[in-house]
Amino acid sequence: MCLTMENKKIQRDHEVFTDGDEIINDSPIEQVRLSIPVRDDPTLPTLTFRTWVLGPITCSILAFLTQFFMYRQNYVNIPTSVVQMVLVFLGKLMAAKLPSEPVKVPGTTWSFSMNPGPFNIKEHVLLSILANTGLDSPYSILIMVVRKIFYKKYLNFWIGLLMALAIQLLGYGFAGIFMKFLVYNPYMWYPLTLLDVSFFRAVHEVEERPKRGISKLQFFLVVTVGSFAYAVIPNYFFPSISALSVVCWFWKHSVIAQLIGSGRNGFGIGSFTFDWSAISGYIGNPIAYPLSTIINTSVGFILFLYVICPIAYWTNSNNARHFPFNSLDLFDKNGQLYNISNIINENDLTFNQKGYESYSKLYISVVYLF
Template sequence: MEEKAVAKDISDRSSFSRSDEINDSPVEEVRLTVPITDDKTLPVLTFRTWVLGLNSCMLLAFLNRYLDYRQNPVSITSECIQILTLFAGKLMAATLPAKTIRVPGTRWTFSMNPGAFNIKEHVLITILASSGSNAPTSVTIMTIVKVFYHREYSPLVALLLGQISMLIGFGYAGIFMKLFVDSPKMWWPSSVSQVSFYRALHEADVRIRGKVTRQQFVVIVSVASFTYYIVPNYFFPSISALSFVCWIWKNSVTAQQIGSGLRGLGLGSIGLDYTTMYNFVGNPFNSPPFSIINSMVGFVLFLYVIVPIAYWTNSQNAKRFPLFSSHLFDADGRQYNVSRVLDEKSLTLNRQKYNSYSQVYLSVLYAYKYAFGYACVTAVLTHVILYHGRSAWNHFIETYRDHRQQNGDIHNRLMSKYCTIPQWWFYTVIILSVVITIPSLVIFKQQLQLPVLGLFFAIFTCVIWTFCGAVFSATANQGFDTTVIQELTMAYILPGRPLALETFRAYNNISMLQALYLLSNLKLGHYLKIPPRSIFLIQVVGEVITSFIHVGVGWWLLSTIKNICEPDKLPKGSPWTCPSEHVVFDGTVQSGVVGPSLLFFPHGLYWWTYIFFAVGIIATVAAWKLSRIFPHKKWIQGISVPILLSTPWLMPPATPVYVWAWAGLGIFFNIYVFRKHKEWWAKYNYILSAALNVGPAFLILLQSFAFQGNNIYGVDWWGLELGDHCPLASCPTAKGIVIEGCPVFH
């Protein structure tokens, strides 16, 4: 009977008509997951919230910075903190005294134990702790300056840049809060996933014979993932990408280019490392089917049509360089030696040295990655205007009116009981951030390289990109990296200043991500009926703490680990290779040192990539027009040109084997399981996503401190290699090019 009742409830909430919108959500995934009740008596900002939240935040910031420089970077996700703090919170509720305590010299009182540990406390603790996962880009800047440019970079500069760029993003969130939090159709799939996991941890779940409860399911999956991850993380790292084609044709460059899952097209390659896939590509369980399908159409078009045709027709001497690489190359096919063209004192390009050395060349994949990135930028803007422009305008007109209770769904009506965040809070954060930043840009001019006008330009563009990014995050769980347009714009405005580009990116891209992060958490609080002011306060406190710890730990690692981020000088099996930092460094060289005028237009070889700006606009307008002509064709309505164009921008550091694994899991669970086994999907899908991250996170902590902290990196055998045993995949195939370890073609 219990099982039939659950099935009936799911069926009832799936059968939904437009007239019922005010009593539930118009989005089926929300109806199946989010409760439509609230207990306003539950305490929120309690003693337990602050103690557990602050300590978890500091721990998570330390661990994520410590693990970020790894070959396969792993972040300790919020799910680990959710489980640990659940037990800690219940222990505190069972043991601490309930006596009221008065703060000396004030009228404030609090209780160390206000009752049972509740879901609202748990959410706020996790939000505060998760702030530790948000690494400020200033740490990346500090890394590339110290390691790759071999210059000093003050930790004070990194701290100021990190804190302000993150806090100012919270101000931007306030501008769009009504549109992206109150609107029922802006449903934020990632937040729905979190709701499911919290409910699994807190709500009583009666075990049905032959099945397991949600809590039991979390434990089983967590233990299984912990046990399994010993294999790819210690005994057999090569299992992350099994490229069978390379093993069969060991001496064929072409075969390895086709078969390598890490440095080629990945045909016949299999990835058995969920954690690495998750960190490079994203969460497949949260991604709506239309988002996955659009992503894979763009991925196949890019990697299996355009790139092979361009490479094997030797377009722009593509065969002189690797097929799949983010590195920069000279005319001889070798990696570009930046020190030969760099003025070390001013950190700018020496044009005379550049002319006597070589132009900068890109691999064919990297060149088309930029082309797709440019198309994606204009597609995002065009899509937002055409598909969401009218509704956005209507919401802005109503910004200062509270229509939540009258016109909203059940969640808006329940949230109307809580005080919303005053707009002046957001404006104060923006103003204070600007006031602090302006003198910093003047005082630390040599290390930041960004003029004051650049700050205001970053603020203006960030507001635009925050809106665009929120549209896709709230409807498709799809984010967009705006680095490509930021680098291009500032490189033309401030040529030859690589640090200016990264500083601008901090005040633009990172601030945008922080705004989206706050909006996502406000939506989570919206679903679970948590006061918005409490979420805002928790998040601001968390980000201030996070900046201090990330900068401090980053400085410590850079100062103590010998040859960190230099793979050729590290001992075998050492994980400190910094793949993401290498990609950022290459970006600063090509956009900041060399500049787009020499690489793209008007003097570069890759001027044709700018044509794709128009491609993005034309394709989006065409898709929008088709959706109006054929309003009843679901597959046409599901076309999203920005999502279709976005996947290539993930590569590298993402590689084909991880993209295929992500798509396979997403299609299986969000299309097949959702349609055929909806009851199972509603109960277990999102908590499966969370539990798969828990086990590996705990294992990595154990291994990092017990083994790698003592320079023990694993069993010394063939499977210890972090690659996929396709050494020839990175070789050029043009005649006469001599590269160490590669055959010479004649």
């Protein structure tokens, strides 16, 4: 962030560099200083014709695809990096093919250019923000879907629309309230955002390749091709390497061995994987997060899964030994899947206390108990 001040001063909480009358306020976080440029080019166009055309179109397409794939048993995730790379191609294609002559709006003196110049980094960032808003499905959609499919209750379109808008705007409201603490605070930083910034800089900044080395863009392309080639192996050719349980191999018919070694329904002791999505599924991307965060998450994971949960299971806390150790299902007192319709009033979908008392308490696996 650049500030112009008459009286130069040094702030103790982070470094300040002076350049003439301009004071450049840098971040106190080393990773941020190495990734985020502190200078801004105000001459770069932002709200261009490309932004207004590609932004809403990509957002609409991604919103449709996200909602469509959400109902699949095997959910198809569209990574943000894929969207960003597609936007590079589309933006540069429009910059190369669209005419640069001004276009006048009929009946007014206002005009605009369909091609104000090369596709720049600010346009790319704005397009990514607009497009990525379509990658998140509103939780209110799940409410309407559950009512329709499981309870045959149909919600009025306008009521559903207002509910979705209210829930989404509530989130934006909280974002504005905590902006001072979560965004403007220089000590609050988000490692995954640095990956996006590094990508934008690698694509748009002109960099000379060092002698006997590679540039950032070349390094990015090498990593992209390598990660794609590696992802194909566990996803298509050898899906079995996503979860290899050694203990289960040697004691195939032992219930205790399955409980200890199964990476799906047990403790997962002795299980390992070659699937990157499984590696980063719990702790996040180990390349992006700092070591302290990974250690913190790993210690919590070990204490929870290998200390607290086994103790609760073997002491039969909440009848834990009657049900699978790790399962998303809900169970009744007999170990069968819980029949929700027995405890819900059919007319208004409210809780039926008498039905609950006559049917069964609701039980969950010990992993989701704590």
